[in-house]
Amino acid sequence: MHVELTSPALEQAPERKRPLRVKDIAAALRVDKSTVYVEIKAGRLASYRVGTGRGTIRVSRAAFSQYLTDRGIPASELAVTL
Numbered sequence: 001m002h003v004e005l006t007s008p009a010l011e012q013a014p015e016r017k018r019p020l021r022v023k024d025i026a027a028a029l030r031v032d033k034s035t036v037y038v039e040i041k042a043g044r045l046a047s048y049r050v051g052t053g054r055g056t057i058r059v060s061r062a063a064f065s066q067y068l069t070d071r072g073i074p075a076s077e078l079a080v081t082l
Helices: 008-012 022-029 033-041 061-071
Strands: 048-050 056-059
Touching: 022 033, 022 056, 033 056, 056 061
Parallel strands: none
Antiparallel strands: 048 056
């Protein structure tokens, strides 16, 4: 018997509420992922880690929206819905 498990967090979070991954932000801004990591390390883009060990980096949609506002980038031109 095969049972597919779904994370409770994914069930509760609609698509527009999920945090963004680095590759999503890079695609939206049309830059390389390393550029996004530089912005995070410099403190210009707020992020947090998910998981144990090195984990994975996530950016809230609110933090990304603030980043865009601070730099005068219109969100309407991005491939991501905030």
